[in-house]
Amino acid sequence: MANIAHQFMRELTAPQAWILLLLPLFLFLVRYSLIARRARKIRQQQDPHLPPSPPALPVLGHLHLVGSLPHVSLRSLAMKHGHDLMLLRLGAMPVLVVSSPRAAEAVLRAHDHVFASRAHSLVAEIVLYGPSDVGFAPYGDYWRKARKLITTHLLTVKRVQSLRHAREEEMSTVMARIGEAAAAGVAVDVSDLLGSFANDLACRAVMGKSYRDEGRSKLFRQLVADTSPLLGGFNVEEFFPFLARFGVLSKVVRAKSERLRRRWDELLDRLIDDHESKYEPMAAASDPNKDEDDDFIHILLSVRQEYGLGREQMKAILLDVFFGGIDTAATVLENTVVQLMKSPHVMRKLQAEVRSVVPKRQEIVGEVDLKDMAYLRAVIKESLRLQGAVPLLAPHFSMDTCSVDGVVIPAGVRVMINVWAIGRDPRFWGEDAEEFVPERFLDGGSAADVGFKGNDFQFLPFSAGRRQCPGMNFGMAAVEVMLANLVHQFDWEMPAGKEARDIDMSVEFGLVVHRKEKLILVPKLRA
Numbered sequence: 112m113a114n115i116a117h118q119f120m121r122e123l124t125a126p127q128a129w130i131l132l133l134l135p136l137f138l139f140l141v142r143y144s145l146i147a148r149r150a151r152k153i154r155q156q157q158d159p160h161l162p163p164s165p166p167a168l169p170v171l172g173h174l175h176l177v178g179s180l181p182h183v184s185l186r187s188l189a190m191k192h193g194h195d196l197m198l199l200r201l202g203a204m205p206v207l208v209v210s211s212p213r214a215a216e217a218v219l220r221a222h223d224h225v226f227a228s229r230a231h232s233l234v235a236e237i238v239l240y241g242p243s244d245v246g247f248a249p250y251g252d253y254w255r256k257a258r259k260l261i262t263t264h265l266l267t268v269k270r271v272q273s274l275r276h277a278r279e280e281e282m283s284t285v286m287a288r289i290g291e292a293a294a295a296g297v298a299v300d301v302s303d304l305l306g307s308f309a310n311d312l313a314c315r316a317v318m319g320k321s322y323r324d325e326g327r328s329k330l331f332r333q334l335v336a337d338t339s340p341l342l343g344g345f346n347v348e349e350f351f352p353f354l355a356r357f358g359v360l361s362k363v364v365r366a367k368s369e370r371l372r373r374r375w376d377e378l379l380d381r382l383i384d385d386h387e388s389k390y391e392p393m394a395a396a397s398d399p400n401k402d403e404d405d406d407f408i409h410i411l412l413s414v415r416q417e418y419g420l421g422r423e424q425m426k427a428i429l430l431d432v433f434f435g436g437i438d439t440a441a442t443v444l445e446n447t448v449v450q451l452m453k454s455p456h457v458m459r460k461l462q463a464e465v466r467s468v469v470p471k472r473q474e475i476v477g478e479v480d481l482k483d484m485a486y487l488r489a490v491i492k493e494s495l496r497l498q499g500a501v502p503l504l505a506p507h508f509s510m511d512t513c514s515v516d517g518v519v520i521p522a523g524v525r526v527m528i529n530v531w532a533i534g535r536d537p538r539f540w541g542e543d544a545e546e547f548v549p550e551r552f553l554d555g556g557s558a559a560d561v562g563f564k565g566n567d568f569q570f571l572p573f574s575a576g577r578r579q580c581p582g583m584n585f586g587m588a589a590v591e592v593m594l595a596n597l598v599h600q601f602d603w604e605m606p607a608g609k610e611a612r613d614i615d616m617s618v619e620f621g622l623v624v625h626r627k628e629k630l631i632l633v634p635k636l637r638a
């Protein structure tokens with residue numbers, strides 16, 4: 112992977128690092144070729160029923176076949192070597208690639224109990240306290256407890272509904288900024304606006320207010336932006352644990368992670384302390400039935416005894432809301448706006464729907480208005496199908512050897528489910544699979560009955576099974592109301608001299624895949 116090579120080079124530019132590296136590197140090369148040859152022999156003798164694999168290189172395995180956009184390279188490889196399942200070796204790490212709805216159903220439903228874990232990550236261990244969050248915790252008692260906590264107390268349908276005013280207020284702030292730009296006839300940075308919206312909403316949910324004016328909200332955004340590449344990226348020592356044992360690489364990653372953790376600690380400890388000092392007296396007087404308006408920190412304080420939560424575990428769970436909720440929702444929104452700019456007929460049809468449901472004099476589209484907007488939902492689904500925020504899901508990890516469709520998947524394998532490739536496969540979506548056609552999700556369309564709740568394995572933007580995204584309702588509520596408002600009051604144009612076809616679609620890989628360029632558009636108040 113090109114970005115691994117980059118990362119490697121960046122971190123090892125000091126001459127002493129190269130000297131330090133030479134000897135271990137030599138030992139590493141020799142030892143790896145021996146181990147790999149022996150392992151291959153044993154595998155072939157023991158079990159000829161492994162999933163298909165392309166030819167591999169010594170040491171690197173299949174790393175050289177995976178480019179800077181792994182979801183794209185893995186699709187091309189799967190088309191040649193394993194339409195359903197394919198086994199790769201990235202460095203020393205075995206990776207199962209899943210590329211069809213049938214195989215995804217086997218992994219996420221039939222054998223979910225085997226594949227519901229996560230591999231060890233040094234970064235998650237440090238930044239997420241163990242990891243003690245939900246997203247990175249290995250399958251087991253702690254994960255079950257933490258997951259139960261967030262699904263029964265933090266991300267319930269009732270709680271998401273109770274955040275309606277927060278969403279509408281945050282959205283109105285964004286609309287006011289767009290209104291000012293429209294009045295002045297200037298362009299806006301849509302990426303930045305959508306990013307602040309998702310960030311301020313997460314802050315409101317976690318702390319009860321956005322802290323926008325005090326600058327804390329920006330601090331969170333910056334920290335998420337600094338942490339995400341490390342947490343979601345491919346770190347070299349994960350591919351070459353043997354090399355990491357010499358310490359050069361793990362020291363670099365460890366030092367970076369520890370710096371980030373100190374910054375998070377400072378921010379989160381202060382917030383929890385603030386809440387704790389107000390919580391105790393309030394808790395005594397509180398009505399046990401009325402906790403709907405509580406923010407997430409208060410809720411965690413109120414259930415910490417029941418769930419046996421320490422301070423670090425509380426912080427880790429809060430971090431899930433920042434990492435799970437900000438980038439994903441902002442990316443889905445931005446990708447949808449890009450698709451709409453490139454398909455003006457869809458934009459017009461969507462505007463017609465929203466404007467017919469909500470009269471012009473009503474400045475803001477409220478959440479009650481959304482129920483009559485079937486095309487809006489179809490547009491968002493189509494955008495999630497073509498360019499979901501998390502194209503390979505978060506890698507799963509096999510806890511045991513397991514037989515899937517006549518092939519054997521060993522224990523200790525990372526599993527990448529290529530939902531991006533599955534969502535564009537003409538075998539399941541027809542000849543127009545690469546085109547943006549929201550009508551397919553409307554009544555009478557070819558995918559009218561296909562939903563994202565985890566029952567339709569050709570469409571998995573939020574995954575399925577035990578590890579399915581618990582923030583689906585939270586994320587979709589934000590995406591729907593914001594998109595409806597963006598197209599209700601405003602028409603959108605490209606900056607002077609640019610065409611929608613000029614919008615650069617290059618993306619940068621991470622757990623969440625972003626466009627590289629900022630989306631700059633000119634809002635016009637609707638006539």
Ligand code: HEM
Nearest residue numbers: 245246431432435436439440501505574578580582585586
């Ligand atoms: C539109 C927005 C969102 C999208 C597209 C999305 C997508 C995903 C995906 C694909 C996964 C990985 C599932 C797997 O590994 O099988 C995931 C996991 C997760 N998401 Fe979301 N997500 C969104 C919003 C949110 C929000 C708002 C939150 C929290 C407030 C959240 C919290 C989480 C957590 C905690 C996990 C880990 C679950 C586990 O490992 O048990 N997500 N999400």
